[in-house]
Amino acid sequence: MANVTELFGSMVFGDRKMQERLPRTTYNALKKTIKNGEPLDISVANAVANAMKDWAVEMGCTHYTHWFQPMTGITAEKHDSFICPANDGAVIMEFSGKELIKGEPDASSFPSGGIRATFEARGYTTWDPTSPAFIRDKTLYIPTAFCSYTGEVLDKKTPLLRSMEKLSSVAVKVLHLLGKEDVTRVTTTVGPEQEYFLIDKKMYDKRPDLIYTGRTLFGAPAPKGQELEDHYFGSIKTRVAAFMSDLDEELWKLGVLAKTKHNEVAPSQHELAPIFATSNIATDHNELTMEVMKKVAERHGLVCLLHEKPFAGVNGSGKHNNWSISTNTGENLLDPGKNPESNLQFQLFLAAVVKAVHEYQDLLRLTVASAGNDHRLGANEAPPAIISMYLGDDLGALVQSIIDGTDYCSRGKTDMLTGVDVLADFKKDTSDRNRTSPFAFTGNKFEFRALGSSLNIGCPNYMLNTMVAEELSQFYDELSAADDLNAAIKALVRKVFTEHQNIIFNGDNYSEEWVAEAERRGLCNYRSLPEAMAHFVDKKNIDLFEKNGILVEGEIRARYEIELDCYSKQLHIEALTMIDMAEKNITPAVIDFVGSLTESALAKKKLSDAVSTYAETSLISELSETLESFVKKTDELKSAVDEAAKYKGDSLAEAMYYRKTVFELMGQLREFGDAMERKTSAKYWPYPSYGEILFGV
Numbered sequence: 001m002a003n004v005t006e007l008f009g010s011m012v013f014g015d016r017k018m019q020e021r022l023p024r025t026t027y028n029a030l031k032k033t034i035k036n037g038e039p040l041d042i043s044v045a046n047a048v049a050n051a052m053k054d055w056a057v058e059m060g061c062t063h064y065t066h067w068f069q070p071m072t073g074i075t076a077e078k079h080d081s082f083i084c085p086a087n088d089g090a091v092i093m094e095f096s097g098k099e100l101i102k103g104e105p106d107a108s109s110f111p112s113g114g115i116r117a118t119f120e121a122r123g124y125t126t127w128d129p130t131s132p133a134f135i136r137d138k139t140l141y142i143p144t145a146f147c148s149y150t151g152e153v154l155d156k157k158t159p160l161l162r163s164m165e166k167l168s169s170v171a172v173k174v175l176h177l178l179g180k181e182d183v184t185r186v187t188t189t190v191g192p193e194q195e196y197f198l199i200d201k202k203m204y205d206k207r208p209d210l211i212y213t214g215r216t217l218f219g220a221p222a223p224k225g226q227e228l229e230d231h232y233f234g235s236i237k238t239r240v241a242a243f244m245s246d247l248d249e250e251l252w253k254l255g256v257l258a259k260t261k262h263n264e265v266a267p268s269q270h271e272l273a274p275i276f277a278t279s280n281i282a283t284d285h286n287e288l289t290m291e292v293m294k295k296v297a298e299r300h301g302l303v304c305l306l307h308e309k310p311f312a313g314v315n316g317s318g319k320h321n322n323w324s325i326s327t328n329t330g331e332n333l334l335d336p337g338k339n340p341e342s343n344l345q346f347q348l349f350l351a352a353v354v355k356a357v358h359e360y361q362d363l364l365r366l367t368v369a370s371a372g373n374d375h376r377l378g379a380n381e382a383p384p385a386i387i388s389m390y391l392g393d394d395l396g397a398l399v400q401s402i403i404d405g406t407d408y409c410s411r412g413k414t415d416m417l418t419g420v421d422v423l424a425d426f427k428k429d430t431s432d433r434n435r436t437s438p439f440a441f442t443g444n445k446f447e448f449r450a451l452g453s454s455l456n457i458g459c460p461n462y463m464l465n466t467m468v469a470e471e472l473s474q475f476y477d478e479l480s481a482a483d484d485l486n487a488a489i490k491a492l493v494r495k496v497f498t499e500h501q502n503i504i505f506n507g508d509n510y511s512e513e514w515v516a517e518a519e520r521r522g523l524c525n526y527r528s529l530p531e532a533m534a535h536f537v538d539k540k541n542i543d544l545f546e547k548n549g550i551l552v553e554g555e556i557r558a559r560y561e562i563e564l565d566c567y568s569k570q571l572h573i574e575a576l577t578m579i580d581m582a583e584k585n586i587t588p589a590v591i592d593f594v595g596s597l598t599e600s601a602l603a604k605k606k607l608s609d610a611v612s613t614y615a616e617t618s619l620i621s622e623l624s625e626t627l628e629s630f631v632k633k634t635d636e637l638k639s640a641v642d643e644a645a646k647y648k649g650d651s652l653a654e655a656m657y658y659r660k661t662v663f664e665l666m667g668q669l670r671e672f673g674d675a676m677e678r679k680t681s682a683k684y685w686p687y688p689s690y691g692e693i694l695f696g697v
């Protein structure tokens with residue numbers, strides 16, 4: 001690998017290149033836009049476009065693309081070349097400020113949730129200067145936002161950018177009130193830890209379920225799973241290490257701060273964590289990371305699975321959204337400092353997060369809901385579907401003392417004595433980790449742990465930012481009217497902790513008792529996407545987004561429609577794939593195998609009545625019985641899928657139906673299928689087994 005410091009960001013039009021290539025005044029104007037969110041002048045855009053193009057062409061690029069995040073769940077791009085005809089029949093390479101700022105992809109084939117008719121095809125992409133342009137495959141990629149001709153938001157970036165600005169403006173007001181006049185901007189930061197599976201491409205190609213749906217719909221467990229706990233942090237296999245090293249290199253070139261890599265709990269499962277960045281860049285980089293992972297895997301004859309539950313019986317994949325808020329003066333607002341008991345600023349921001357998570361637990365739940373993640377939440381491998389917060393012993397005790405009005409004394413960091421001379425003693429963290437909590441305080445940030453591995457993190461983050469901004473603006477209104485500010489903050493913080501302490505839970509989130517306890521506390525427990533998504537359009541949630549200028553009701557309803565529709569379609573595809581696998585391959589394979597058993601039994605009988613045919617006949621009868629149930633269940637599933645047509649036009653009812661009926665039948669069909677796999681000769685079984693896939697790299 002080349003020198004990493006030279007390699008890093010070599011494919012990015014970042015700050016250093018801007019300084020080198022832009023006239024001073026242009027550079028300063030652009031910096032103002034990036035840092036302070038000031039509007040950008042077209043003359044500045046022209047100069048930037050030209051410099052970007054010159055750099056890209058020097059790097060061998062012929063094309064540019066606006067890169068955006070429509071509601072499909074993946075990113076979109078439309079490539080245009082830089083060529084422009086010159087007078088003499090030749091071409092020159094050109095790129096204007098207008099082309100940089102605005103693109104016009106046809107919007108009609110992107111999901112809009114009925115927000116606009118297909119004949120109103122026009123959509124616009126708009127340059128996001130806060131996320132740097134980069135080069136991939138000889139193309140200049142320009143991060144952009146995406147909206148319709150009439151201005152409705154059609155993407156995941158716009159609400160995120162709006163929520164960041166909203167949170168910034170409110171937090172700055174609060175900080176000014178507290179005397180921090182020098183703060184002019186507040187930014188939310190995110191470090192997303194990304195889990196994924198890596199399997200052999202040869203196995204993948206033989207599994208239509210993985211190809212069409214990203215997860216295995218059939219598959220009996222292998223003799224070994226994750227029970228020995230020998231994969232987590234285990235030594236990395238050569239092939240995987242080669243992939244990871246290549247991945248790091250590609251990501252570093254793109255300016256992604258890939259930092260940590262290790263094996264995860266399930267066989268063939270791994271994790272990558274970057275160093276945190278602003279929410280916006282972290283989101284773009286996470287989208288990029290997922291795309292690059294897939295491409296690099298291909299080069300190694302591997303396939304990277306980002307589905308939340310590719311294999312039953314072993315852990316699925318999630319994403320941990322580490323989130324914090326910091327000022328342009330370099331202060332992390334969620335850092336308790338040495339004396340959190342007297343740090344009113346910290347207490348105030350903590351109170352805002354506690355109140356937000358309690359009041360908008362439904363939004364946090366639904367923002368991580370997906371057909372894939374439904375398999376994880378509440379399945380004792382991921383946080384439950386119930387949203388609660390973990391503060392740890394120290395902070396938990398502080399909050400309790402504030403509620404009780406008693407004195408609190410921080411334990412501070414204690415020494416960890418290793419008891420071995422050659423090992424250094426060190427300071428212990430003030431609290432242990434709680435791996436079961438969906439929303440855990442981890443020192444100076446919160447870790448939202450319920451995200452699915454394939455999720456675009458823009459969505460949970462715009463919701464989180466918005467709800468915290470809302471609480472902060474309520475706090476501001478109350479505090480700015482106070483005569484004695486300190487007394488008012490103390491009273492406010494105490495009131496908030498008292499009223500919202502029900503959201504705080506430091507125990508085991510996987511336990512049965514917690515489900516009952518959470519119900520007593522009145523916390524939501526939405527087990528599936530349709531149940532959770534129904535609350536997106538609750539009045540309090542629409543009010544939240546409208547009041548804070550993030551989305552209007554029509555846009556929220558559109559998103560609600562898109563999510564439900566996508567869920568139903570995914571389950572529909574899964575059901576059709578299962579039916580196809582059952583009818584075309586599994587049933588015929590079992591019939592063939594039973595046929596060969598019958599032939600063998602008959603041949604033996606011919607030889608002599610004395611030869612035992614027990615092995616054949618017992619297998620024949622067991623398999624024939626299961627096969628009958630399997631075929632009947634396949635037919636049942638087919639009728640159930642046909643029935644779904646009844647619900648067209650009512651997306652919530654349709655999604656509920658898919659969950660209650662189709663999903664249940666799929667589970668039942670799978671049980672019969674897996675039972676037959678256990679009993680059928682590997683020679684006859686049409687698909688690679690779990691053992692071959694999970695231990696095949």
Ligand code: ADP
Nearest residue numbers: 189190191192260273274275276322323324445
């Ligand atoms: P663990 O696996 O123990 O949860 P990691 O070290 O793998 O922790 O990941 C922690 C993540 O939190 C990293 O991506 C890190 O950059 C991120 N992080 C650290 N500080 C902040 C912060 N202030 N804001 C957002 N993310 C942060």
Ligand code: MG
Nearest residue numbers: 193320447449
């Ligand atoms: Mg983590």
